[in-house]
Amino acid sequence: MLKGKDIITIKDLSKREIFEIFETAKEMIPIAKGKSIDLLKGKILATLFFEPSTRTRFSFETAMHRLGGEVISFADPKTTSISKGETLADTIRIVDSYSDVIVIRHSYEGAAKLASKFADHPVINAGDGAGQHPTQTLLDLFTIWSNLGKIENLNVGLLGDLKYGRTVHSLALALADFGANLYMISPKGLEMPDHINREVGEKIKVKKTEDLLSVIGELDVLYVTRIQKERFPDINEYLKIAGSYRIDLSTLEKAKKDLIILHPLPRIDEISPDVDYTPHAKYFEQAFNGVPVRMAILSMVMGVR
Amino acid sequence: MQDKELKIEKIRNGTVIDHIPSGRALKVLKILNIDENVKTTVSIGIHVTSKKSGFKDIVKIEDRYLASKEIAKIALIAPNATVNKIKDYEVVEKYNVVPPSEIAGIVKCSNPACVTNANEPVVPEFYVISTEPIRIKCKYCEREMEGGDIIQNII
Numbered sequence: 001m002l003k004g005k006d007i008i009t010i011k012d013l014s015k016r017e018i019f020e021i022f023e024t025a026k027e028m029i030p031i032a033k034g035k036s037i038d039l040l041k042g043k044i045l046a047t048l049f050f051e052p053s054t055r056t057r058f059s060f061e062t063a064m065h066r067l068g069g070e071v072i073s074f075a076d077p078k079t080t081s082i083s084k085g086e087t088l089a090d091t092i093r094i095v096d097s098y099s100d101v102i103v104i105r106h107s108y109e110g111a112a113k114l115a116s117k118f119a120d121h122p123v124i125n126a127g128d129g130a131g132q133h134p135t136q137t138l139l140d141l142f143t144i145w146s147n148l149g150k151i152e153n154l155n156v157g158l159l160g161d162l163k164y165g166r167t168v169h170s171l172a173l174a175l176a177d178f179g180a181n182l183y184m185i186s187p188k189g190l191e192m193p194d195h196i197n198r199e200v201g202e203k204i205k206v207k208k209t210e211d212l213l214s215v216i217g218e219l220d221v222l223y224v225t226r227i228q229k230e231r232f233p234d235i236n237e238y239l240k241i242a243g244s245y246r247i248d249l250s251t252l253e254k255a256k257k258d259l260i261i262l263h264p265l266p267r268i269d270e271i272s273p274d275v276d277y278t279p280h281a282k283y284f285e286q287a288f289n290g291v292p293v294r295m296a297i298l299s300m301v302m303g304v305r
Numbered sequence: 306m307q308d309k310e311l312k313i314e315k316i317r318n319g320t321v322i323d324h325i326p327s328g329r330a331l332k333v334l335k336i337l338n339i340d341e342n343v344k345t346t347v348s349i350g351i352h353v354t355s356k357k358s359g360f361k362d363i364v365k366i367e368d369r370y371l372a373s374k375e376i377a378k379i380a381l382i383a384p385n386a387t388v389n390k391i392k393d394y395e396v397v398e399k400y401n402v403v404p405p406s407e408i409a410g411i412v413k414c415s416n417p418a419c420v421t422n423a424n425e426p427v428v429p430e431f432y433v434i435s436t437e438p439i440r441i442k443c444k445y446c447e448r449e450m451e452g453g454d455i456i457q458n459i460i
Contacts, residue, residue, distance in 0.1 A: 009447075088423075088425055108418060113445045114420045
């Protein structure tokens with residue numbers, strides 16, 4: 001039962017709870033597509049996005065509206081009392097007294113944990129600094145599960161900047177818990193940190209490589225992340241690396257027929273637009289899945305499911 | 306111990322913290338808030354020969370007994386230290402320090418982006434995830450700290 005529960009990191013959820021979220025999210029898909037219902041009528045979601053976001057915020061707000069609930073929010077954090085020097089703790093106490101559930105994104109690491117301490121209602125972390133973003137991990141896992149029917153024993157390639165993105169770290173840990181085999185595919189200098197490799201290596205098989213083409217034929221899932229320009233002191237080095245990690249039709253020649261490609265988006269040029277029209281491309285479906293997955297979470301933490 | 310070996314006098318009443326890793330005595334004083342305003346006699350031995358471990362530090366504080374919270378703090382930087390309670394020159398109680406499983410308000414998080422460093426009304430809290438060597442993990446941002454990092458961030 002998720003009723004009343006805060007969702008701060010993916011580790012707050014048991015495997016069983018994650019599967020319950022998946023089953024509920026599956027039922028929510030037709031509602032997410034427009035068949036709105038009144039499940040959360042009379043309930044109020046407060047979205048506190050102290051950092052900009054489009055997909056995450058829109059999908060939470062869409063999820064709430066589709067379930068018949070209301071959303072309160074601010075347009076710009078600069079206009080809030082935080083900018084006058086109010087503590088986050090006080091803001092949370094007040095917003096908590098106005099609403100039934102809080103979704104928060106903040107630049108401080110641990111901000112959602114702090115919010116959960118001061119709120120009586122459930123708090124859902126929508127990203128805290130370079131920290132956790134558990135609903136992203138859930139929708140990534142859900143997209144794999146709903147397309148391939150399982151996660152266990154799948155060969156999942158994580159491609160790109162595996163060093164800095166902590167969301168890809170939580171995804172790797174979650175995939176390992178579900179028994180997927182991981183392929184860490186990254187350029188030199190952007191490899192998965194050792195402590196993550198060690199932790200996942202205790203549970204599952206891990207293969208590390210710099211060369212996507214040497215493993216593409218083995219993969220069931222390819223999870224692409226963006227390689228950021230800022231990570232390279234030399235722009236030419238960046239262009240060379242980014243070019244060699246770009247997915248296009250020729251990259252996919254040796255891929256399995258039912259390989260699925262995911263990307264947390266926004267993409268810049270990691271995936272060629274031609275790929276969008278292949279059956280491999282599931283990244284837009286993945287972005288859509290943010291809505292049913294968040295509908296499931298909202299209704300479950302509010303105890304109506 | 307024979308008197309001729311004693312570099313620091315025996316104390317009548319108070320606390321002797323023994324088997325502090327060599328060089329950490331001053332940190333122990335910091336943890337115990339012993340500074341220029343101290344009102345009791347404190348003797349410090351640094352780099353003293355130890356039968357057990359080569360060299361050690363030792364701190365003797367007269368007329369003060371330590372609270373269990375203070376003893377737990379010492380465990381963070383001196384996991385093998387012993388704390389002796391002295392009355393009338395005799396050891397009346399002796400404890401090995403034991404790191405607690407969780408700590409609050411003793412160390413601040415070394416992550417500048419952690420919410421506990423942001424003027425919020427919370428004390429920093431950590432799980433002690435390993436004792437040998439000591440490693441702690443922030444309950445808020447999940448940053449792990451060890452060794453020198455912990456010592457530098459003692460509040």
